[in-house]
Amino acid sequence: xxxxxxxxxxxxxxxxxxxxxxxxxxxxxxxxxxxxxxxxxxxxxxxxxxxxxxxxxxxxxxxxxxxxxxxxxxxxxxxxxxxxxxxxxxxxxxxxxxxxxxxxxxxxxxxxxxxxxxxxxxxxxxxxxxxxxxxxxxxxxxxxxxxxxxxxxxxxxxxxxxxxxxxxxxxxxxxxxxxxxxxxxxxxxxxxxxxxxxxxxxxxxxxxxxxxxxxxxxxxxxxxxxxxxxxxxxxxxxxxxxxxxxxxxxxxxxxxxxxxxxxxxxxxxxxxxxxxxxxxxxxxxxxxxxxxxxxxxxxxxxxxxxxxxxxxxxxxxxxxxxxxxxxxxxxxxxxxxxxxxxxxxxxxxxxxxxxxxxxxxxxxxxxxxxxxxxxxxxxxxxxxxxxxxxxxxxxxxxxxxxxxxxxxxxxxxxxxxxxxxxxxxxxxxxxxxxxxxxxxxxxxxxxxxxxxxxxxxxxxxxxxxxxxxxxxxxxxxxxxxxxxxxxxxxxxxxxxxxxxxxxxxxxxxxxxxxxxxxxxxxxxxxxxxxxxxxxxxxxxxxxxxxxxxxxxxxxxxxxxxxxxxxxxxxxxxxxxxxxxxxxxxxxxxxxxxxxxxxxxxxxxxxxxxxxxxxxxxxxxxxxxxxxxxxxxxxxxxxxxxxxxxxxxxxxxxxxxxxxxxxxxxxxxxxxxxxxxxxxxxxxxxxxxxxxxxxxxxxxxxxxxxxxxxxxxxxxxxxxxxxxxxxxxxxxxxxxxxxxxxxxxxxxxxxx
Numbered sequence: 233x234x235x236x237x238x239x240x241x242x243x244x245x246x247x248x249x250x251x252x253x254x255x256x257x258x259x260x261x262x263x264x265x266x267x268x269x270x271x272x273x274x275x276x277x278x279x280x281x282x283x284x285x286x287x288x289x290x291x292x293x294x295x296x297x298x299x300x301x302x303x304x305x306x307x308x309x310x311x312x313x314x315x316x317x318x319x320x321x322x323x324x325x326x327x328x329x330x331x332x333x334x335x336x337x338x339x340x341x342x343x344x345x346x347x348x349x350x351x352x353x354x355x356x357x358x359x360x361x362x363x364x365x366x367x368x369x370x371x372x373x374x375x376x377x378x379x380x381x382x383x384x385x386x387x388x389x390x391x392x393x394x395x396x397x398x399x400x401x402x403x404x405x406x407x408x409x410x411x412x413x414x415x416x417x418x419x420x421x422x423x424x425x426x427x428x429x430x431x432x433x434x435x436x437x438x439x440x441x442x443x444x445x446x447x448x449x450x451x452x453x454x455x456x457x458x459x460x461x462x463x464x465x466x467x468x469x470x471x472x473x474x475x476x477x478x479x480x481x482x483x484x485x486x487x488x489x490x491x492x493x494x495x496x497x498x499x500x501x502x503x504x505x506x507x508x509x510x511x512x513x514x515x516x517x518x519x520x521x522x523x524x525x526x527x528x529x530x531x532x533x534x535x536x537x538x539x540x541x542x543x544x545x546x547x548x549x550x551x552x553x554x555x556x557x558x559x560x561x562x563x564x565x566x567x568x569x570x571x572x573x574x575x576x577x578x579x580x581x582x583x584x585x586x587x588x589x590x591x592x593x594x595x596x597x598x599x600x601x602x603x604x605x606x607x608x609x610x611x612x613x614x615x616x617x618x619x620x621x622x623x624x625x626x627x628x629x630x631x632x633x634x635x636x637x638x639x640x641x642x643x644x645x646x647x648x649x650x651x652x653x654x655x656x657x658x659x660x661x662x663x664x665x666x667x668x669x670x671x672x673x674x675x676x677x678x679x680x681x682x683x684x685x686x687x688x689x690x691x692x693x694x695x696x697x698x699x700x701x702x703x704x705x706x707x708x709x710x711x712x713x714x715x716x717x718x719x720x721x722x723x724x725x726x727x728x729x730x731x732x733x734x735x736x737x738x739x740x741x742x743x744x745x746x747x748x749x750x751x752x753x754x755x756x757x758x759x760x761x762x763x764x765x766x767x768x769x770x771x772x773x774x775x776x777x778x779x780x781x782x783x784x785x786x787x788x789x790x791x792x793x794x795x796x797x798x799x800x801x802x803x804x805x806x807x808x809x810x811x812x813x814x815x816x817x818x819x820x821x822x823x824x825x826x827x828x829x830x831x832x833x834x835x836x837x838x839x840x841x842x843x844x845x846x847x848x849x850x851x852x853x854x855x856x857x858x859x860x861x862x863x864x865x866x867x868x869x870x871x872x873x874x875x876x877x878x879x880x881x882x883x884x885x886x887x888x889x890x891x892x893x894x895x896x897x898x899x900x901x902x903x904x905x906x907x908x909x910x911x912x913x914x915x916x917x918x919x920x921x922x923x924x925x926x927x928x929x930x931x932x933x934x935x936x937x938x939x940x941x942x943x944x945x946x947x948x949x950x951x952x953x954x955x956x957x958x959x960x961x962x963x964x965x966x967x968x969x970x971x972x973x974x975x976x977x978x979x980x981x982x983x
Contacts, residue, residue, distance in 0.1 A: 321783055323853055330779040336769070339776040344768040346373055346849030348941040350948035352431055352759035355406055367759050368405055369431040371945070373848045392417075392725075394579055394662035396567040397554060407564075409579050410663040411435065418707070419843025421932050421959070422723040423716025423920070427949055430842050430929075431759050447486045447506040449545070454537045457544050458605045461590045464547050468555050476500060483507075483548065497556045501566065504549040508574045513542045516576040519690055522665045524580070525646075525653035529601050536601050546581035549574075579661060587611040587658030611658040616645075619655065619677070622670045625724045629700035630678050637677040649676040665690075667706065667726030684740035687812060694838070696731075697742040703799075704729035710747045710835045710924050711799070711817050717916035717957075718796060736801040736815075746804045746814045747838040750927045754950045766948035768940075770855030781853045784860060784939045786956070790911025791866045793824040794918050800832065819921045821914070823866055831869055833918075837927035841920060841955075844931050844945045850938035860904040860943050860954065865915045868922050874905055874952065904943050906954045919955045928952060934959025 324330065325342075334342065352369040393408050393415035405413035405428050412432030419426050452460075469475040476495035480486060486503050514521040527539035553563050570578065593599075593606045616638065623634050638645070646653040651672040660666050668690035675681040675688055685697055696705035696712070705712035705728050712728035715721055721731055737743060758765075769776055801815040817835040822828060854860075863871075907922075907930075909915040916932075923930045930953035933942035942954045 321851055323782055324778050328778055332778045333775040334778065335775060336773075339769045343776070343781065343853060346847060347768040347852040348373055348845060348847045348937075348945065349768065350427065350762050350766045350945060352762035352948075354756055354760060364435075365756070366406070366411055366435050367431045367756070369427045369759065369762065369948070371427055371845045371948075392662055392664070392666045394582070396570075396575060396578055396582065397550075397563055405432070407568075408662070409575055414663060418723070418726075419841075419932070420845075421717075421841070421843045421934065421957070422721070423707075423713045423728065424841040424843035424932050427842055427945070430840055430949055431754055433840075434753060434755070446488065447484055447503045449507045449510075449541075450483055450485050452482070452541060454533070454540065454601075455603055457537070457540045458590050458602065460544050461540065461547065462592065462605070464544070464551060465589055468551050472497075479503070479548070483545065497552060497558070501549065501552050504545060504552065505570060505574050508542070508545055508549065508577050509571045512538070513573070513577065514539060515573055516580050516661050517572065517663075519665070519668075522661050523650050523654050524659050525657060526650040528607060528653070529599065533601055542577060543581060543584060546574075546577040547585065550578050550581045550585070576661065580659065583659050583661070607657070609657050612656050615656045615658055619670060619673055622724055623674050625722055626704065626727060626729050627702070627720075627722070628674065628678070629702050629730070630680055633678045633680060634674065637679070645677070649673075652676050664726065670725050671704070671727055681740075685742055687742035689742075692744050694745040694747050695742070696745065697740075698734065698737045699740050701733040701739070702730035703733065703737075705731060708838075709745055710838045711745055713839070713841055714819065714835060714917060714920040714924060715799070717913055717920060719913045732796075732799060734799040734801055736799075742812070743801065744807070744812055744814050745817050745835070747817075748836055748927075750837045750839050750929060752927070752929060752951065758950050762948045766944040768852065768855075768944065770857050780856045782856070783851060784854050784862075784906075784943070786860075786862045786906060786939050787864075787908060788910060789864070789908070790958075791864055791908070791915055792911060793866055794912070794914050795822045795824075796820075796914045796917055797822055797830065819917070821918055821921075823869070825866070833869070833921040833925050835921060835924040837924055839924050839927060839929040841923075841929070842931045842945070842949055842951065844933035844937040844942045846936035847938055847941040850941065852938050852940040854940040854943060858904065858940075858943050858947060860906045860939070862906045862908060865907055865909040865919050868905075868907055868919065871922075871926075874926060874928065902952060904946050904952055904954060906939065906943065906956060909955050909957050911958065916955065916957050923953055923955075930955050932957060 324332065348371055350369065350371050352367065355366050355368065357364045357366055393410060393413055395407050396409055405411075405416050408415060412429050412435070416426050416428045418424070418429075469478065472495045479500055480489050480503075484503050484507050489499065489503065514524075514527075516522055516524075524539065527535045530536050553566055556563075558566070567575070567578070587610055589608045589610065590605050591608050592604055594604075598604050599606065620634075620638060623631060628634060637648075645656060649672075651669060654660065655669045655673045660669055672688060672690070675685055681699055685699065688697065689695065693706060693708035694710070696703060696709055705715070707713070707723065707726040707728060711731070712723075715731045716723050716728045718731070721728060764772065770780065797820040800818040800820060802818070804814045804816045806812075807814050818832050819835065820830055820832045822830055907919045909919040920930070929949070929951040931942055931946045931949065931951060932955045933939075933945070934957050936959065937945075939954075939956070942956070946952065946954050
């Protein structure tokens with residue numbers, strides 16, 4: 233009895249003795265198993281080694297336990313060895329071995345603690361009768377004490393988002409007026425977006441729905457409309473019965489209306505909403521109607537009359553909801569169920585109430601259109617500071633011209649253009665219009681730019697321009713997404729610049745880029761199953777074997793042989809709609825190796841780069857089903873296809889594609905490619921350019937996010953590339969204190 237017991241002890245070594253043996257087996261397995269990619273040479277296959285820490289089949293088994301037996305082990309509180317914790321993270325920890333199995337509760341505690349989880353859901357728009365769905369996604373850590381439905385980290389939206397009835401921005405994307413929400417649009421890395429923006433972009437952008445109604449507006453002169461706006465500045469009538477009588481006798485005509493006692497506030501709200509839901513009013517969701525300053529003093533008095541009449545009715549509707557005795561939840565429900573056209577009119581009334589007002593003036597100062605009334609801008613100083621900061625952060629080439637114009641020595645800024653007056657008035661509707669208003673006002677405030685850049689337009693998302701050896705690109709353009717990672721380039725309010733000069737364009741020229749829509753995208757099923765597909769514990773099971781988890785073996789070596797050379801643009805076609813030439817963009821790099829070569833990479837597809845939010849208590853372990861393939865950034869240009877995307881001139885979905893015919897199992901295989909772009913910022917630019925060339929969207933993760941969470945973020949978004957960067961931007965040090973003092977000395981409002 234004693235001998236058998238002693239022999240049993242000798243055949244089961246302790247965990248401390250077992251760990252060095254397992255590491256040897258792991259290194260041997262990692263060196264043996266490599267991905268046999270047919271395009272790469274033999275010397276490059278080592279960089280494609282799979283993370284074989286997930287395979288622990290060589291671990292010694294006990295002689296008393298059969299392979300079918302499952303050993304459920306409770307998570308131990310013991311800590312790993314001090315020396316091992318300093319060198320590298322250890323898996324499994326003390327108290328576990330590779331024969332152990334974890335229960336779902338223990339796996340949640342040990343594996344998913346501090347790791348990111350990703351959840352998506354689909355919601356029906358309340359204001360649409362027909363089926364119209366919106367898509368949202370969230371990322372958070374499992375041990376966060378905050379709201380579990382908190383979206384991923386986003387950069388400030390600078391007033392590009394608005395919630396009806398609220399004066400503050402909301403971190404809940406389903407509450408904002410604009411969809412997808414601009415408050416959760418830009419990622420923490422320049423040139424990137426959040427996961428919520430990526431999944432929300434597949435929804436329909438606009439739904440026109442105008443219903444026939446028996447409620448109509450009553451005709452009013454422009455003077456009567458402006459008088460009512462002046463009156464509403466102080467609030468609604470104190471007497472609800474008088475307010476109801478004034479509404480039905482002067483503002484709207486409703487045959488079914490009955491002057492009830494007490495007044496029916498819901499019926500009044502319904503009547504005003506029906507009047508505003510008419511195609512005769514301006515639609516502030518359209519880009520053509522968003523420059524509202526063009527209606528203030530328009531030569532066509534009918535435009536001013538229509539705008540102020542619509543504004544007055546929208547103001548009446550807004551105040552009827554906010555100043556009533558209805559609860560806050562009921563008011564929020566009313567705002568969410570307003571028709572889309574009415575909701576944007578109410579948003580304009582809300583902006584007007586916060587930033588502008590109508591006041592009477594003396595007869596000597598009467599206006600030709602407004603008569604004895606004038607418009608007071610209450611947020612002019614704040615908007616002026618925003619414009620100055622926008623130009624300063626973008627390093628505008630002719631900053632001295634802008635500063636001289638902002639001093640208003642010759643004439644007021646409002647007389648520059650309608651775009652400048654719209655920006656200074658604060659009547660900037662939510663969405664992308666703030667980006668175009670800031671850049672358009674900046675160009676109008678620069679004498680040289682306003683003379684040369686005549687083709688500036690807000691109708692193209694792939695728009696950019698070159699001005700005095702610097703170029704600036706809109707954030708939806710692929711050039712902006714790729715070059716935002718370059719050294720010295722900033723992203724401010726949706727504009728990326730200054731991007732290096734290109735000799736293929738004129739010194740001052742506007743340009744539109746030829747970019748194709750990528751084939752890979754997410755659908756409704758992918759969004760609804762996002763939480764299960766990207767679970768940190770892997771596929772759902774009754775127990776979780778320890779041997780199926782491990783740390784991804786990703787090298788942290790930084791490549792230093794890639795240098796950005798230049799941008800090239802070649803004319804592709806002439807677009808008669810915009811009366812401009814569409815250009816093909818190309819980024820040229822120099823890669824040093826055994827010989828130095830120049831590699832031009834064409835930016836073909838308008839792919840997206842998703843910013844990975846930071847995780848906690850990393851690095852985390854990864855299930856074997858998520859096993860990524862690691863590639864150094866200076867080797868990816870040898871890849872001609874990946875996960876169904878290729879550089880074949882034929883359609884990637886065509887059966888005649890040579891890569892599909894020769895290597896069908898590799899062509900259709902879905903694996904996560906981890907690009908090691910650590911080190912210089914040129915590596916990040918190179919990786920993004922390759923993704924655009926291949927048509928592959930990617931997840932960008934800095935050192936605040938571990939590799940395991942970044943890989944699962946890619947699985948959640950259904951993209952097949954992860955780009956690892958340092959996250960340290962070598963910004964050019966540029967002191968603006970001297971300009972701030974000069975700006976303040978000449979009457980500016982800088983603090």
